[in-house]
Amino acid sequence: MSTLTLKQVGDLALEVQTDHWTVRIDAPLDKGGTQTGPTPTELTAIALAACKAMTVLKWSNTKGLPVKDITAEVRYEMAEIPRRISEMDVVLKDVKKQIPAELHQRLEAAIDACIVANTLKHPPQMSHRVE
DSSP: OOOOOEEEOSSSOEEEEOSSOEEEEOOOGGGTSOOOSOOHHHHHHHHHHHHHHHHHHHHHHHTTOOOOSOEEEEEEEEETTTTEEEEEEEEEESOGGGSOGGGHHHHHHHHHTOHHHHHHHSOOOOOOOOO
């Protein structure tokens, strides 16, 4: 099992720091944060888009067809009861024109099976402790 540690660095801001990178997570101004990083909700949408985009990059490299200059755009919709993301839509731009048409279906299958997508489709067991 991997472990990441989040530490409070502001009223609502948290920071994750490893030996190689740092990510700041914060709340928007209207929710009492300082808006110095993405919210946990935005991170969820970002994670899905990044997973799908990185899958394109890895898959295409294994096929000897490295793609360049792609863009991932993610839109998400919120639901109220319970409060959650109810819909996410990822658009991967400038990909198909770089991949032969006969491989599009295989690429779509690989993208659909990225780890974050599989995690959302098959939710992990979750727990928490307050110490």
